[in-house]
Amino acid sequence: MKIHKRNIIFIIAIFFVLLFFSVVSILTGVVRFSFSDFGEIFSKGTQTMAGKIIFYIRIPRLFAAILAGAALSVAGFLIQTVLANPLASPGIIGVNSGAGLFSVACMALFPQKIALLPFAAFAGGMLAVFLVYSIALKTGASRITLILSGAAISSLMSAGTNTILTFFPDAISSYSSFQHGGFAGVSINTLIYPAAVIFAGIFLTIIFSAELDIIGLGENMAFSLGLNVKFYRLFFLAIASALAGAAVSFAGLIGFVGLIVPHMARFLIKGAAKSELLPVCSLLGAAFLTLCDLAARTIFSPFEFPVGIVISFLGVPFFLWLLFNKEKGELK
Amino acid sequence: MIEINHLFGGYSSFEVVKDVSLAFPDGQISVLIGPNGSGKSTLFSMCCGMIPPKKGDIFIDGKSLKEFSRKECAKKIAMLSQYRAIPDMTAERLVLHGRFPWLGYPRVYCKDDITIAQNAMERTGILEKSKSLLSHLSGGERQKAYLAMLLAQNANNILFDEPSTYLDISCTLELLKILLELKNEGKCIAAIFHDLGAALKIADKIAVIKDGKILIDAAPKKVIKSGAIEEAFNVRLKLSRQYEFCIAQ
Numbered sequence: 001m002k003i004h005k006r007n008i009i010f011i012i013a014i015f016f017v018l019l020f021f022s023v024v025s026i027l028t029g030v031v032r033f034s035f036s037d038f039g040e041i042f043s044k045g046t047q048t049m050a051g052k053i054i055f056y057i058r059i060p061r062l063f064a065a066i067l068a069g070a071a072l073s074v075a076g077f078l079i080q081t082v083l084a085n086p087l088a089s090p091g092i093i094g095v096n097s098g099a100g101l102f103s104v105a106c107m108a109l110f111p112q113k114i115a116l117l118p119f120a121a122f123a124g125g126m127l128a129v130f131l132v133y134s135i136a137l138k139t140g141a142s143r144i145t146l147i148l149s150g151a152a153i154s155s156l157m158s159a160g161t162n163t164i165l166t167f168f169p170d171a172i173s174s175y176s177s178f179q180h181g182g183f184a185g186v187s188i189n190t191l192i193y194p195a196a197v198i199f200a201g202i203f204l205t206i207i208f209s210a211e212l213d214i215i216g217l218g219e220n221m222a223f224s225l226g227l228n229v230k231f232y233r234l235f236f237l238a239i240a241s242a243l244a245g246a247a248v249s250f251a252g253l254i255g256f257v258g259l260i261v262p263h264m265a266r267f268l269i270k271g272a273a274k275s276e277l278l279p280v281c282s283l284l285g286a287a288f289l290t291l292c293d294l295a296a297r298t299i300f301s302p303f304e305f306p307v308g309i310v311i312s313f314l315g316v317p318f319f320l321w322l323l324f325n326k327e328k329g330e331l332k
Numbered sequence: 333m334i335e336i337n338h339l340f341g342g343y344s345s346f347e348v349v350k351d352v353s354l355a356f357p358d359g360q361i362s363v364l365i366g367p368n369g370s371g372k373s374t375l376f377s378m379c380c381g382m383i384p385p386k387k388g389d390i391f392i393d394g395k396s397l398k399e400f401s402r403k404e405c406a407k408k409i410a411m412l413s414q415y416r417a418i419p420d421m422t423a424e425r426l427v428l429h430g431r432f433p434w435l436g437y438p439r440v441y442c443k444d445d446i447t448i449a450q451n452a453m454e455r456t457g458i459l460e461k462s463k464s465l466l467s468h469l470s471g472g473e474r475q476k477a478y479l480a481m482l483l484a485q486n487a488n489n490i491l492f493d494e495p496s497t498y499l500d501i502s503c504t505l506e507l508l509k510i511l512l513e514l515k516n517e518g519k520c521i522a523a524i525f526h527d528l529g530a531a532l533k534i535a536d537k538i539a540v541i542k543d544g545k546i547l548i549d550a551a552p553k554k555v556i557k558s559g560a561i562e563e564a565f566n567v568r569l570k571l572s573r574q575y576e577f578c579i580a581q
Contacts, residue, residue, distance in 0.1 A: 084417065213421075213425075214429060214432055216417070216419045216421075217429065218413070218415065220377075224380055224382075224406065224410055224431070225406055225429060226405065226433035226435060228402050259408070264575075270420065270465060273421070273423045273425060278567035
């Protein structure tokens with residue numbers, strides 16, 4: 001797991017970009033704060049209004065954006081590598097919808113059990129990914145087939161979510177916010193369990209990044225190099241489901257992050273090993289979603305709209321660009 | 333050495349390989365020829381454990397394939413697949429991946445691994461382009477990078493599934509030269525060729541396969557005389573002159 005100097009510089013640079021966005025995100029919003037307001041938190045804690053807003057609203061929201069951005073980006077990176085499909089992402093192949101269905105079911109049936117949420121979301125994500133993968137295998141496993149089966153499964157899962165919400169309308173606080181994805185109303189308490197899952201998932205992915213590199217060579221080549229392809233494919237898809245599920249459990253159905261960010265990371269450090277790409281991918285995803293959330297909160301301030309809408313405005317053109325500009329052979 | 337005994341197998345209910353018995357000895361180039369869909373690639377995939385046999389057995393250097401772990405198997409047998417991805421990595425990194433079966437955790441390449449990879453790249457003539465991305469290389473150069481990866485894997489038994497596809501004549505000759513060198517080092521080389529001329533020239537023995545069954549497994553001259561090639565491909569074979577390859581140094 002050797003990391004090149006040039007790529008270490010990239011990782012540090014992206015970390016500072018994330019730090020910058022984080023500070024701006026904490027200080028900017030409907031109410032703007034100065035650095036001195038921010039400094040007062042350390043002396044006066046939550047006694048001031050600024051302290052209360054920053055501590056109970058801005059910081060949990062920032063952490064939510066960072067966690068969801070990193071989780072969805074790494075999940076997308078894993079799915080694109082394992083399925084050898086540059087168009088795949090947790091949103092596009094139905095992982096998010098599956099996680100959403102199980103999250104809503106969990107909130108409807110066990111409203112008090114917050115700890116169950118990331119695990120329910122993981123189960124839903126896994127179910128979706130394996131349904132999609134089995135369908136694609138049965139029907140020829142072309143890359144476009146995979147996307148189409150993802151769209152079909154995604155619709156089915158969304159229909160399931162809507163059915164549950166018809167019978168349990170109070171299961172989630174805001175349907176619109178869940179459907180498009182957003183961080184309004186998140187608290188530190190709701191982030192603890194998903195954060196544990198996300199840290200564990202990213203850590204495991206980095207530990208096994210050499211195996212991920214080998215899987216990226218294609219099934220036959222990976223097998224010839226002695227990799228237990230079936231096991232590792234399942235392993236990485238399970239991690240991707242856990243990461244996407246954990247993000248969906250508190251952020252709702254945020255799409256396209258898992259599609260856009262891995263491509264950005266690969267563009268920034270071309271030809272890098274997965275051990276180098278994964279930190280870049282997670283930091284870039286965190287910075288990207290922090291920036292998108294900032295835009296969602298401030299563009300039409302004092303009105304705010306779900307961050308998922310901002311990302312869709314960026315993601316759909318990007319998806320179409322990929323479809324039209326990638327070499328034809330890569331997408332068949 | 334690879335020995336195949338009464339092997340049956342294929343995909344789910346579809347049996348592709350039917351009662352195949354063959355041997356690919358050390359220090360020889362064994363070539364498998366046959367029409368499309370005759371079971372050549374399936375047989376190779378079974379030889380390296382990718383497709384489990386329904387019946388029969390495969391022995392690698394005298395030990396049953398079933399007794400090998402995945403990693404042990406990769407140290408004994410390497411395969412250059414017909415379909416090769418173009419992953420986002422440099423040629424050097426691809427070649428280093430050839431050392432994967434030999435790595436323990438935490439998967440750090442030691443000096444020896446790097447030296448082996450460098451030598452493999454030098455041998456296949458890709459060392460100058462080692463820092464280039466695979467997507468920036470020509471088809472022939474990519475093939476050389478994959479070949480170097482295979483050499484870095486350092487397995488005694490090497491299977492090549494249509495290695496000369498998409499290669500121009502110069503690259504094909506360079507490839508054949510490396511196959512001959514590997515043979516002279518005592519390695520067991522088995523290859524699938526669609527180019528009958530190249531197959532007849534380079535092979536120590538040729539097996540003709542049709543509909544999953546071996547029609548003949550013998551020296552090239554004997555195979556030509558047997559009429560098995562005509563039977564397999566449904567063509568008339570006319571040898572008007574001897575194929576001669578000039579392998580440049």
